[in-house]
Amino acid sequence: MSAKTLYDKLWESHVVHTEQDGGVLLYIDRQLLHEVTSPQAFSGLRAAGRKAWRIDANIATADHNVPTTDRAAGIADVTSRLQVDTLDQNCAEFGIEEFGMHDKRQGIVHVIAPEQGLTLPGMTVVCGDSHTATHGALGALAFGIGTTEVEHVLATQCLWARKSKSMCIWVGGELGNGVTAKDLVLAIIGRIGTAGGTGYAIEFAGPAVQALSVEGRMTLCNMAIEAGARSGMVGVDAVTIDYLRGRPYAPVGKVWDQAVAVWGELHSDPDAQFDAEIRLEATDVAPQVTWGTSPEMVVDISAHVPDPALEKDPVRRKGWSDALAYMDLAAATPISSIALDKVFIGSCTNARIEDLRAAAAVARGHHKAASVKAVLVVPGSGLVKAQAEAEGLDRIFRDAGFEWREPGCSMCLAMNADRLEPGERCASTSNRNFEGRQGAGGRTHLVSPAMAAAAAIAGHFVDVRDWVVH
């Protein structure tokens, strides 16, 4: 038997049927539903008189539109409320389990599914959300789909798909102090570009990846889509198994033992061949800051905003110029001199407990700069929030003048009330610095949680490696 990649194993174990033209009917083990990309899927089922094929394969939560301030007041925005209410009604009608807005397990869909053990190794996981790649951190094949496909999975538990090419991103060495999975993935995107992984399933491997916690691996896989890849994944090891043990929806007893034995095979074989391989050394990675309107527009904290005049390719040159105009930045500006109006710590990229601990470690004993108007800390789930409060992190944030909020997607994409005003500049732990992403006219710089907290306190970007921890 020839050596297989993790992707090969995950793919082959889910093939239901293969068409003559090579199209594959792929079985989906878990579908995650949220309020933004599901209403039209449920309407489609209803219109055709169809039921959900396998109710227990689905789990729903409201995350994009929910307020992060007082939940008891409900949702002020009428259209946001309609969308959340519609999810509640659809789940009730079709019998799908939902963690509603007032459930303590509610949160960002990509945070709660792993947290609950609803994402397990060896699964195919889909969601109408591109950051579904996150779940690959647990040795699953996870990818984002559109609403028509959400309906298709609800109706058939399958998707038509074609196998992607495989890419291995191998990271040697270990990350330095103050350098995180976020910096690593931004550095990778800076190197291969936002289309570098298009058409590929990416496996992250190597000692620096294995040294990451599952939370860190999720940050890495989360942004595979920002490199163009629909799915990112990491092989199963002891870290994965330890993470899953005792999770509410993880198996127990004999079935757990049986599962662990199977999961132990979920890694690429030593001789497995990939269609593309990229190697980098973790020790070369510094804290990263994006300067433009695409995640590939990223540099080290010690660098300067690049000069479009030095770029030879005319399309790229124009892209850089457009980005600098939108970001209101001049070429050659030192990154550390860029001043911030707001800071956002949250999102499916960086709102897990480890992220909040990293931000709190920097913020402890400090106060946000007077020039920074607001610092939002938005935990990824109700349980992350409770854990952070049990550890006293909320106190550290409040003492630093940061706002401690309720869980949700919040200012990653500003569908709720949390947003940038036109022209405002934000250090954000989220995943996209696209034009208007955090609010029309808003300017986003992507960074790690520790870098965001340090920027909030200094008022401008600083190298968190130089930070004196109190």
Added chain:
Amino acid sequence: MEAFTVVEAVVAPLDRPNVDTDAIIPKQFLKTIERKGLGKHLFDAWRYLERDGKQVNIPEFVLNQPAYAGAQILLARENFGCGSSREHAPWALADYGFRAVIAPSFADIFANNCVQNGILLVRLPMDVVDHLFHEVAANPGYRLRIDLPAQEVQTMGDSRYTFPMDAGHKHKLMHGLDDIQLTLQHEGAIRAYETRRRQSAPWLFRDASPRSGQI
């Protein structure tokens, strides 16, 4: 879904790389629970600005220029449709009236979503796309003919450019097919797969395996 065979139409040029789905349809329009009506918000942030509380057209933006009125073909740069998986992006393009997008490359999820909505994505080499951008700029009202059965883009000057196409996607677009019906023809295979998996991996079925159930 409208079947796609041959479309001849005005071409609108959008000369920027990495156009993301947030730009195609910003998040404030994702709160709809309908599929229709998004065309008026297509490229909202580039197309309109607010003045004295009123929405006004930005005259420089391509869709606001009379020369491109009624355009059904969008000419774009590499990595078009990157970012969010929102199907609202193809819904907005289709609702506006676009039937096809021509570019050197497209993001994966966006490409899948377009097939579900009858939008043809035409991949042409960088130099051909460059040439078409020049032609559009030089010839007001520039039109192209896209022949899906032949997998060809034809200029009015009789140049022809063939483009690659997934056979399954081509079939689906040409016939405007509903995937679910097609899939349910394999109901037996799906059930057989599930029976096997319930044996070999019961933990994948929440109704078939014990769990702690504790929060």
